[in-house]
Amino acid sequence: xxxxxxxxxxxxxxAQQEFMLMNSRLQLERQLLMQNQMRERQTAMQIAWTxxxxxxxxxxxGLAAVxxxxxxIKKKNPGVLLPIVPLSFIFAYQYDMGYGTxxxxxxxxxxxxxxxxxxxxxxPKGPLTYEDLEKxxxxxxxxxxxx
Numbered sequence: 001x002x003x004x005x006x007x008x009x010x011x012x013x014x015a016q017q018e019f020m021l022m023n024s025r026l027q028l029e030r031q032l033l034m035q036n037q038m039r040e041r042q043t044a045m046q047i048a049w050t051x052x053x054x055x056x057x058x059x060x061x062g063l064a065a066v067x068x069x070x071x072x073i074k075k076k077n078p079g080v081l082l083p084i085v086p087l088s089f090i091f092a093y094q095y096d097m098g099y100g101t102x103x104x105x106x107x108x109x110x111x112x113x114x115x116x117x118x119x120x121x122x123x124p125k126g127p128l129t130y131e132d133l134e135k136x137x138x139x140x141x142x143x144x145x146x147x
Contacts, residue, residue: 043103051098054091061091 065084072080096102113120 047098047103050094054094054098057091057094061087 064087068081068084072078093102
């Protein structure tokens, strides 16, 4: 009778462990999906912000180019056109970010760094551990009670 009871308990325990494993795996999958969705939304917001900024900056750049060109012609001094050079670099960067391939190039370079130069990604003093966090918490806590 004891053997039958312990076998039933073992089977129940094993089923519970499998359920917990499946549940934790499902929870991890959901977390990963949520983090990826948040990353995609943040990236979409960044691209949208860049495109919106480009509209305003493009208008400013166009007006500045026309105004500086008119000023250079009127004063017969080509030096007046010099501010167009840095403005054109900013405009080109923003355009490439909003409509070009800048994000794909950045992604490719990031993948290259992850694959070939992963030592650059190491944190100073190594990764944080629970003990490190506890030491910091204890040093900053006013209510720490020693066991």
